[in-house]
Amino acid sequence: MAVNVKELMNEKKTNRSVLAVTEKAAPVFFMVCAIVSILTTIGIVLTLLIETITFFSRVSFIDFVTGTTWWPFGENASYGILPLISGTLLITVVAMIVAIPIGLASAIYLSEFASEKVRKVVKPILEVLAGIPTIVYGFFALTFVTPLLQTFISDLPIFNALSPGIIVGVMIIPMIASLSEDAMSSVPNSIKEGALATGSTRLEVALKVVVPAALSGIIASFVLGISRAIGETMIVSVAAGSTPKLTADVTESIQTMTGYIVQVTLGDASYGSTTYYSIYAVGMTLFIFTLLMNLLSQYISRRFKEDY
Amino acid sequence: MATATKTQQISIFNTNEPDKGKTKTIYSIENFNLWYGTDQALYEVQMEIPENKVTAIIGPSGCGKSTFIKSLNRMVELVPSVKMSGSIEYKEKDIFSPKYKVEDLRTDVGMVFQNPNPFPKSIYENVVYGPKTHGIKKKSILNEIVEKSLRGAALWDEVKDRLNENAFGLSGGQQQRLCIARCLAIEPDVILMDEPTSALDPISTTKIEELVQTLKKDYSIAIVTHNMQQAARISDKTAFFLNGEVIEYNNTDKLFSNPDDKRTEDYITGRFG
Numbered sequence A: 001m002a003v004n005v006k007e008l009m010n011e012k013k014t015n016r017s018v019l020a021v022t023e024k025a026a027p028v029f030f031m032v033c034a035i036v037s038i039l040t041t042i043g044i045v046l047t048l049l050i051e052t053i054t055f056f057s058r059v060s061f062i063d064f065v066t067g068t069t070w071w072p073f074g075e076n077a078s079y080g081i082l083p084l085i086s087g088t089l090l091i092t093v094v095a096m097i098v099a100i101p102i103g104l105a106s107a108i109y110l111s112e113f114a115s116e117k118v119r120k121v122v123k124p125i126l127e128v129l130a131g132i133p134t135i136v137y138g139f140f141a142l143t144f145v146t147p148l149l150q151t152f153i154s155d156l157p158i159f160n161a162l163s164p165g166i167i168v169g170v171m172i173i174p175m176i177a178s179l180s181e182d183a184m185s186s187v188p189n190s191i192k193e194g195a196l197a198t199g200s201t202r203l204e205v206a207l208k209v210v211v212p213a214a215l216s217g218i219i220a221s222f223v224l225g226i227s228r229a230i231g232e233t234m235i236v237s238v239a240a241g242s243t244p245k246l247t248a249d250v251t252e253s254i255q256t257m258t259g260y261i262v263q264v265t266l267g268d269a270s271y272g273s274t275t276y277y278s279i280y281a282v283g284m285t286l287f288i289f290t291l292l293m294n295l296l297s298q299y300i301s302r303r304f305k306e307d308y
Numbered sequence B: 001m002a003t004a005t006k007t008q009q010i011s012i013f014n015t016n017e018p019d020k021g022k023t024k025t026i027y028s029i030e031n032f033n034l035w036y037g038t039d040q041a042l043y044e045v046q047m048e049i050p051e052n053k054v055t056a057i058i059g060p061s062g063c064g065k066s067t068f069i070k071s072l073n074r075m076v077e078l079v080p081s082v083k084m085s086g087s088i089e090y091k092e093k094d095i096f097s098p099k100y101k102v103e104d105l106r107t108d109v110g111m112v113f114q115n116p117n118p119f120p121k122s123i124y125e126n127v128v129y130g131p132k133t134h135g136i137k138k139k140s141i142l143n144e145i146v147e148k149s150l151r152g153a154a155l156w157d158e159v160k161d162r163l164n165e166n167a168f169g170l171s172g173g174q175q176q177r178l179c180i181a182r183c184l185a186i187e188p189d190v191i192l193m194d195e196p197t198s199a200l201d202p203i204s205t206t207k208i209e210e211l212v213q214t215l216k217k218d219y220s221i222a223i224v225t226h227n228m229q230q231a232a233r234i235s236d237k238t239a240f241f242l243n244g245e246v247i248e249y250n251n252t253d254k255l256f257s258n259p260d261d262k263r264t265e266d267y268i269t270g271r272f273g
Helices: A005-013 A016-058 A061-066 A082-113 A116-129 A134-152 A162-185 A189-196 A202-213 A215-231 A234-239 A257-268 A274-303 B065-072 B102-108 B123-133 B139-152 B172-184 B202-215 B228-234 B252-257 B262-268
Strands: B025-036 B039-050 B054-058 B082-090 B109-112 B190-194 B220-224 B237-242 B245-251
Touching: A016 A274, A082 A116, A082 A162, A082 A202, A082 A215, A082 A257, A082 A274, A116 A162, A134 A162, A134 A234, A162 A215, A162 A234, A189 A202, A202 A215, A202 B123, A215 A274, A234 A257, A257 A274, B025 B065, B025 B220, B039 B065, B039 B220, B039 B237, B039 B245, B054 B065, B054 B228, B065 B082, B065 B190, B065 B220, B102 B109, B109 B172, B123 B139, B123 B172, B139 B172, B172 B190, B172 B202, B202 B220, B202 B228, B228 B252, B237 B252, B237 B262, B245 B252, B245 B262, B252 B262
Parallel strands: B054 B220, B054 B237, B109 B190, B190 B220
Antiparallel strands: B025 B039, B025 B082, B237 B245
16 A cells, blocks of 8 residues: 655644644743753752851851850850861761772772773672762661771771761762762763873773863862762761761761751751741752852863863 | 684785885784675685774675774674684784684774764863773873874974863864774774775865875785775775685786776776765
8 A cells, every 4th residue: 555655744744733832832841841950959058048147146257156065055156167067077077088999999990990891790780889868878888887987996986077078978989989880981982092001001091091081070070079079968967976076087076067957957946046047058068069069070170171 | 703723824915015014914814704694794704904094995885895894893793693713813823712802902902983983072082092991091191192193193392282072073084083093092003994984075185185195104004995996096006806705816016007806996996876
């Protein structure tokens, strides 16, 4: 039977009016979806901002930024955010010391040395690791890593910065490995071949050609990792303790900004109290930190982008 | 892996160039077969590549000419499923012998690729990459290498004032000459060229062809080309590949004017390919 293509196509054209409506409505629908997420973001920032302003009408901004004691309860309340920032940075530094070398090394292995078979198995496993709920990591830190560390450091308290720091690092490894691997895999093979053809070993090609060429992506993955560590909540709430302390000693019990927010929202403060408003101020600080990190990562990606 | 058949090779090329007399062989290839997985790409290749000459390898697409030239510095092994048999000897050393490290082979034998593939680094860093990798650190020596190599690749005058600019700012033809300079920087004995002008415009092509003529004084060159006129213009010997076999390997004049094989004649007169 002969098929008349033209006729069949014309049949569809008869539905033109319906098509025209869909054609017009679809972009509007898509735009609304896009706007929802933007509005949500604006809403969150506004809420943060308004409550933060209320907080600063009660507590001096200078005291907040320069104070070295965080004691938001009772009569002698003191709202100096530095201990919370130092706690957060402590966790972040420990996490990055763990995550950057291991993540980068795994990325180099996967991109430059692993066979196609290994890569196909390992990459999905890494992505599964990234999907483990952080509360599980938290209990792992508290009930496994801390006792393990205590066998080496005898006076390590049960709540400390080291153990959750390490585990936050472990949690970030897959992210750094995966993003860096993507960056390195997108370095064209022709460039790698050019390096091999001058008598380089595969390791030399990886370290002297591929890593520099993929540097922008690699650094961006580090920055995203840092911002993830800064924002990490459950692991530190469970395993780092709740003792805000301005210290650089990882074996001490500390509190991070996120940890504090969790502690207060769990019901320690009544609505309208200064303590209640303080979580917005801390939240705002946290937001600024992660925002800066994300901007930094975007800047680095653009600045060091090597065209090939 | 290839097995080493240790037969001493002495080759004489004297048919059309009586004045040149004996020419040393730099590569001798015997009964070389190569498979990608189960597909055989090269069949019993038998060839001797002379020193300080330009040897062209021609043939239609898919005839195995690129595979062959990439076997000479073992770059073909980057394809995971590759299998080989037979022997390739470079200066009487079995190139597959564990004693002859692949990195050493690739230092003795440089390669220029089909598409210019400079590193995303400065012009200077591109040239010194090889020497630096092989342990030369002294700045004054590196500077000397850069000038010498860029002059050797006929690029010095065009880039001497912007050595620290990114190599991607160069034109395609300049990039390809930079890749030749990068290759010269480690002072190889042989330069393998895999269709080095196929991605270039006619003017850049002419420059590379002239360069090849200059380079053959100091280097042995094997060049794969899709372009028969190019082979005729620049080479001393030509091998014609078809379906993974060497159909004819002869002096270039002879092969293009009076080929021994009917298939060579059909190809060079444009009946196929």
